Amino acid sequence: MSSANDAAGQPDSGPPPTAGRREWTALAILVLPTMLLFMMLTILFLAIPYLAADLEPSSTQTLWILDIYGFLMAGFLVLMGTMADRIGHRNLLIAGAAVFGVVSVAAATTEDPAMMIVWRAVLGLAGAAQVPATLGLIFTMFHDAKQRGVAIGAWAAGISGGVALGPLLSGLLLDAFSWRATFLVAVPVMAVVVIGAPLLLPKHQYAGGARLDFFSALLLLATMLPFIYGIKSIATGEELTLSLAAIAVGLLFGVIFVVRQLRACAPLLDIRLFGNRTVSGTLIVFVLAPTGIGGVYLMFSQFLQLVKDLSPIETGLAILPAALILIAVAAFSPILARRVRPGYIMATGLGVQVVGYLLLAQVGPGTGLPWLIASFIVIYPAVAPSMTLPNELIVSSVPPEKAGAASGLSSTVNDLGISLGVAIVGSIGVARYRSEIDGNLPGGLPADAAEAARDNLDGAVAAAGTLPAGTGDSLLRTARDAFASGLSAAATTAAVIAAVGALVAAIWLRHVPPTGQAAAGPAADPGDEAVRSGDTAGAKA
Known part of the structure; x- marks a missing residue:
């Protein structure tokens, strides 16, 4: 096998084989579930008020319903990457898809908020099984560097598109059905994977892979x-x-x-990889880029619904232009990276994001919809290079037998960035909201209405509907002003994070050549070559 020869340092007998119609058709079996898995990170952003109305979870339970999926997927991606190397990428993909489909039905039919947390956790585990398997299979099927770059670009665009289109799909499903459909939509997708994978995808595993830790x-x-x-x-x-x-x-x-x-003799995560300048620099960018957008995206979608009074479908349509441009930029970034250094491309995108965040930071309750949409169009597509290019940079910097674990590592960092964004950036927005609304609430409010308004904007909107017109309108104005201030604080924080990421990409990764030249010469950084050699030696041992 060609990759095995490469890992052993033996010369190839000829140029790598090119992919044909079967491989490109099989790529759809890999991109489709990837898009859905990352769509599930954001699909509840619009659906959670309707789910909460039916299941009546506590505020803590609501938090875990939203977050546990991403946490579990991020926490087990590296382990699942190692498992894919041991039992076979295709086998793990099929098993994960089957579990995901069955549990999606269970989640859609549950009436207990505690069980919803459990089902979302299991979905996270099933998602963790599929992500590294899909990327590992791409490296197995596409040996030609240019074709592999296009395939990885499509895969990464699926990730970006899934995160981007989650709220839009949620809006469509909520308009036509109910929140339960946001889970059931996974069933036909996973059925396609379970049926199509044995027909189109090759069997592949690394003999004697690392033990499962x-x-x-x-x-x-x-x-x-x-x-x-x-x-x-x-x-x-x-x-x-x-x-x-x-x-x-x-x-x-x-x-x-x-x-x-x-x-450990066979670590789950080889810490030595962080001595590779390309890997460490790329991981820093990969965690910072989604951190900024994670918290801002959630608050932005809430702002459109609860401040601008848009319906779920209208909110999804308002986000659609930015999402479509993001998908296009994600697909084009690997092509551009063949001619321009990836670090410079990512730095430019993050710099553009800084401008967009600062535009969004000027938002107020009276800000027009065109300004909001335009700001998001600047922000959202600009994150695409930093979410598309890192996967290949990281995986190509390690030996082939570690591709599954490396892909799990990169996806873990990406998921962690989104979770950190919701936690850190979103929390800053919430803290500003609460500081602004305290002391500005209308006098004479019932204690329960005041407490609901202090908790979040959803509570303020619900409480305002139960009050006399004058008092309710005053409460609503105060809460919306406070939330606009919170969104502004979140956007400003995200601008700082994006600026740091741009500097890291421009300085730390400036040695990385365009991907079209990477295979033509030696590693540009001695430290990268040392780590790569050490990994290969360890693999031989």
Whole structure:
């Protein structure tokens, strides 16, 4: 096999084989579930008010219904990448798709908010099984560098498109059906994967892959969950001591995780990879880029619904132009990267994002819809290069037998960035909202209405509907002013994050040549070559 020869340092007998019609058709079987899996990160942004009305979860349960899917998927992606190498990428993809389809039906029919959290968690695990398997199969099917770049671009565009189109699809489903349809939409997609994968996808696995380290995966999850919970708790006004303790627990587990990886003979995550300048720099950009957009996206969609009074379908249509441009930019970025250094492309995109965030930071309750849509059109497509290019940069910097784990690592960082965005950037927006609304509430409000308004904008809107017209209108104006201030604070924070990411991409990754030249010469950075050689030696051992 060609990749095996490459890993062993033996010369190829000829040019790599090119992909044909079968491979390009099979690519659809890989892009389709990838798009759906990442769509599930945002599809509940518009549906959660309707789900909450039916299931009546507590505010804490609502938080976990939204977040547990992304947390579990991020926490187990690396482990699933290793599992894919051991049992076969196609086998794991089919198993994950089958579980995802069945559990989606269970989630759509549940009446218990606690069980909804459980089902969303299982969906996250099933999603984690599929993502590294899809990228590993792309590297198996596409040996020609240019064709592989196009295939990875389509795969990455599926990720970006899924995140982008989640609210639009949610709006369409809510308009025609109910929130339950946001889960059932996964069933036909996963059925296509289960039926089509055995017919179109090759069997592939690496013999003698690394052992499965479930304990390390649990440590990784134990690092993320308390840390992000602590950050969110600070914004929601819970006891500061408890919030700081949760953050400290997460950091402690993080230290234990790192120490375990450094001492392990076959680590779940090879910490030595961070000595590779390309890998470490790319991962920093990959986590910062979605961090900014994660929190702003959620608040922006809420602003359109609760401040501008748009329906779910109207909100989805308002976001659609930016989403379509993002998909186009995501598909074009790998092509451009053949001629222009990837670091410069990502830095330019993040710089454009800074401008868009600063435009959005000027928002107020009376801001017109054209300004809002235009600001988002500047912001959203500009993140595409930083979400599309890192996958190939990271995976191509490690030996072929580590492709599954490397793809899991890159996807973990991406998921973690989105989760951190909702936690950090979103929490800053919530904190500003609460500081603005405190002391500005109309006099004479019932205690329950005042408490609901302080909690979030949804509560203020609901409370305003139960009050006399004058008092209700005054409460609504105050809450909308406060939320606009919160969105402005979130956008300003995101601008700072994007600016840092742009600097890292421009400076740290300036040595990375265009992808069309990468295979033609030696590694541009000695540290990259040292890590690559060390990994290959370890693989041989």
